[in-house]
Amino acid sequence: MSHVSPVPPAEDPDSPLDPAVMRAQYRTSGLREQDLAEDPYRQFARWFAEVTASGLEEPNAMVVSTADADGRPSSRTVLLKAYDERGFVFFTNYGSRKGLEIAANPYVSLLFPWHPLARQVIVAGRAERVAPEETAAYFHSRPHGSQVGALASAQSTVVGSREEIDAAYARLAARYPEGTEVPVPTEWGGLRVVPESVEFWQGRENRLHDRLRFVRAAGPGQGEEWRVERLCP
Ligand SMILES: Cc1cc2nc3c(=O)[nH]c(=O)nc-3n(C[C@H](O)[C@H](O)[C@H](O)COP(=O)(O)O)c2cc1C
Numbered sequence: 001m002s003h004v005s006p007v008p009p010a011e012d013p014d015s016p017l018d019p020a021v022m023r024a025q026y027r028t029s030g031l032r033e034q035d036l037a038e039d040p041y042r043q044f045a046r047w048f049a050e051v052t053a054s055g056l057e058e059p060n061a062m063v064v065s066t067a068d069a070d071g072r073p074s075s076r077t078v079l080l081k082a083y084d085e086r087g088f089v090f091f092t093n094y095g096s097r098k099g100l101e102i103a104a105n106p107y108v109s110l111l112f113p114w115h116p117l118a119r120q121v122i123v124a125g126r127a128e129r130v131a132p133e134e135t136a137a138y139f140h141s142r143p144h145g146s147q148v149g150a151l152a153s154a155q156s157t158v159v160g161s162r163e164e165i166d167a168a169y170a171r172l173a174a175r176y177p178e179g180t181e182v183p184v185p186t187e188w189g190g191l192r193v194v195p196e197s198v199e200f201w202q203g204r205e206n207r208l209h210d211r212l213r214f215v216r217a218a219g220p221g222q223g224e225e226w227r228v229e230r231l232c233p
Contacts, residue, residue, distance in 0.1 A: 024118070024203075025205065026118040026203030026204055026205060026209070028118055028202055028203060028204055030202055030204050030210045031200060031202040031210040031212055032210075033212065033228060033230070036200075036212060036228060038226075039085075039214065039224060039226055040195060040198035040200075040214040040226060041083065041084060041085055043198075043200060043214070044083065044121060044198065045083075047114075047119060047121065047200065048060075050117070051114050051117055051119065054116065054117055056114060056116050056117065058079070059112075059114065060079050060080040060081070061077050061078075061079055061080075061112075061113075062077070062078060062079075062080050062088075062090070062110045062111060062112045062113075063075050063076070063077055063110070063111040063113065064076060064077075064078050064090065064098060064108055064109070064110055065108060065109040065110075065111070066097075066098050066101040066102055066105070066108050067101065067105055067107070068100075068101045068104060068105065069101075069104040069105055074097060074098070074101065076098060078090040078091075078092060079091075080110075080112075081138060081190070082138075082190075085224065086192060086194065087125065087192040087193050087194040087195060088110055088123060088125075088192065088193045088195070089130060089134075089190050089191065089192045089193075090190070090191055090193075091135070091138060091139075091188070091189065091190045091191075092155070092188070092189075092191060093150070093153070093154070093155035093156070093185070093187050093188050094129070094187045094188065094189055095154065095155065095156070095157075095187040096155040096156040097156040098156075099155075099156075099187070099191075102127045102191065106126045106127050106128065107124075107125075107126055107127075108124075108125065108126070108127045108193055109122065109123065109124050110122070110123040110125075110193055111123075118202065118203030118204075119200075119201060119202055119203070120201045121198065121199065121200055121201070122198070122199040122201070123193060123195045123197070123198050123199075124195065124196050124197045124198075125193045125194050125195040125196045125197075126193070126194050126196070127191045127192065127193050127194075128191070128192055128194060129189055129190065129191060129192075130189065130190035130191065130192050132184075132189070134190055135184060135188070135189035135190050136184050138190060139182075139184045139188065140181070140182075140184075144178050144182065145173075147176075147182035148169060148172050148173050148176060148182055149169060150185055150188050151172050151176075151182060151183070151185045151188075152165065152168040152169040152171075152172050153165065153168070154187075195214075195216065196215070196216050197213055197214060197215045197216065198213065198214045199211060199212070199213040199214075199231070200212050200213075200214075204233075207233060208233055209233040210230075210233075211230065211231035211232070211233060212228055212229070212230055212231075213228065213229050213230075213231055214226040214227070214228055215227045215228075215229060
C-alpha cells in the first residue's frame with residue numbers, strides 16, 4: 001500500500017540517517033464521503049478491524065496529548081482498551097502527569113498512527129473518569145504481575161533508583177501472591193475520551209490525501225448528530 005524510497009547506505013556506520021530523504025508514496029483507493037459509516041464509532045470500528053487484520057503490531061496503541069493549565073502540551077503512548085458510542089477508553093494512573101493535566105484541563109487529543117496502512121485517526125474531545133466498577137473489572141482482568149506493578153508504581157514521580165521500584169514490587173508481590181485479589185490502586189483507573197471531532201486520514205498519491213472529519217453537531221447525550229467535513233491535505 002505504501003512504499004518507502006530506499007535510503008542511500010551511509011558510508012560511515014556512525015553517521016546519522018537523514019530523515020529528509022525518506023519519502024513514502026501512498027497508493028490507495030482513498031476515502032470517499034459516500035463510503036463513510038454513519039458515525040465516527042462505526043467508521044473507527046471498520047478501520048480498526050482492517051488495521052488489525054493487516055497484522056500491524058499493537059493497533060490499539062495511540063498517542064494521548066494533554067496540556068497543563070498554562071497550555072503546555074505533553075504526549076505519550078497508551079493502549080485503547082474499549083470504545084463505543086460513549087467514547088474511547090484507556091487506563092492509567094490519575095496521579096501521573098497526564099492524569100493531573102487532565103484533572104486541570106480535560107481537553108485531550110488522541111492519535112492512532114497507523115503508518116503501514118497510510119492512515120491516521122485523530123480524536124479531539126474531553127476526558128472523564130470511568131465508573132469505579134468499570135475500572136475494577138478491567139484491573140482484575142489484567143495479569144497478576146501487571147496488577148502488582150500498577151500498585152507498586154506512583155507513575156510519573158521521580159524515584160531514586162531502579163532498585164527502589166523493584167523492592168516496592170517485591171514487597172507487594174509477597175503481600176498479594178498469585179491467586180489473591182490485588183486491590184485496585186486508589187489513583188488508578190480508566191479515562192473515557194468523549195469525542196467532539198474525529199478525523200479519518202487516508203494517505204494518497206502526490207500528497208493529495210483524503211481527510212474527512214466528523215464534527216459533533218449536538219452535545220453528548222443530546223442525540224448523536226455528526227456533520228462531516230473534508231479538509232485540504
Ligand atoms: C506501546 C505503549 C503502550 C502504553 N500503554 C500505556 C497505558 O495503557 N497506560 C499508561 O498509563 N501508560 C502506558 N504506556 C506508558 C506511557 O507512554 C507513559 O510512559 C506513562 O503513562 C506515563 O506518562 P505521563 O508521565 O506522561 O503521565 C505505554 C507505553 C507504550 C510505549
